């Protein structure tokens with residue numbers, strides 16, 4: 001059959017590390033997998049602006065404020081790069097946005113946690129962007145060309161994000177006892193949800209199978225999570241904060257840190273929509289989208305008018 | 314997609330990073346007219362001094378060769394090795410050529 005031959009050729013390209021481009025033949029499941037993964041990634045960038053946007057007006061200094069604004073603007077850009085990559089798979093941006101707003105598509109659960117103090121801006125940049133970087137560095141080698149190119153661009157911008165967060169939390173950890181307590185509290189609240197960002201253990205991850213074979217995903221959830229932990233422990237030590245995991249211990253033999261059990265009930269609960277901020281995040285997105293409707297309409301009307309003028313002239 | 318509420322058309326963005334270098338594809342933006350396309354491209358692809366010049370091109374103005382034609386399209390140049398300088402035998406001892 002034609003498709004069997006095409007599938008073989010497709011797999012041969014993947015195995016030879018040749019990127020797949022939008023006009024190339026691809027299995028329907030590969031397309032669907034990418035549509036789901038890239039749009040989910042795009043939604044995460046966009047929804048992820050909310051927990052940080054919460055602190056723009058209360059940033060403790062002008063420097064902190066411009067940095068936070070620039071960081072959040074980058075995230076908006078990341079969302080745009082990723083939607084653009086997702087659109088090359090034959091679905092419009094409007095469709096993707098509708099899937100988000102009707103809860104057919106997910107975004108990263110980490111953004112359903114509230115940001116309660118300024119120290120959280122530190123924890124988010126340090127841990128949430130830190131975890132995202134580990135994932136995104138790996139995805140630079142993903143098999144789909146437009147996704148890979150978006151990841152390369154995003155990774156260039158991310159290191160500033162993590163460093164600005166680490167600077168905030170380091171600063172607070174060296175402040176007054178109350179400030180240090182806020183820093184520790186932020187770490188306590190964001191540590192476990194950050195580990196959950198990598199998704200379920202490989203042994204019970206439903207979307208993995210073909211994702212690895214097709215090199216959409218280059219490393220597994222557990223491998224990436226371990227990388228993040230191994231990198232981050234020392235960074236916590238340097239600033240005198242304690243990672244809230246009594247089982248965290250260097251394992252000489254493995255050359256990795258052992259760590260405690262992740263609360264998967266909490267994870268699934270938040271994924272299913274019952275996290276502290278799920279409703280708020282989505283409502284805010286819908287409101288912003290609706291508030292912008294007249295702008296889009298005006299822009300379209302203006303463009304139409306220009307076109308008509310050209311026709312007459 | 315309906316006509317009254319959509320994100321505008323797709324425009325491909327090409328950025329020249331330095332005078333003298335070619336414009337290179339950077340990505341795409343949505344916009345309803347060319348000025349908006351240019352401004353969106355500026356905001357999205359040159360936030361860190363990445364460019365000295367931007368081109369935006371409506372996606373439907375781009376004509377692309379297709380993967381299934383790549384054989385007949387590109388292979389004819391395979392056997393024209395005389396198009397490469399290494400094809401020619403230079404006399405022994407000749408320099409700077």
Ligand SMILES: [Fe+2]
Nearest residue numbers: 045074075078
């Ligand atoms: Fe991002």
Ligand SMILES: [Fe+2]
Nearest residue numbers: 075129158161
């Ligand atoms: Fe980021």
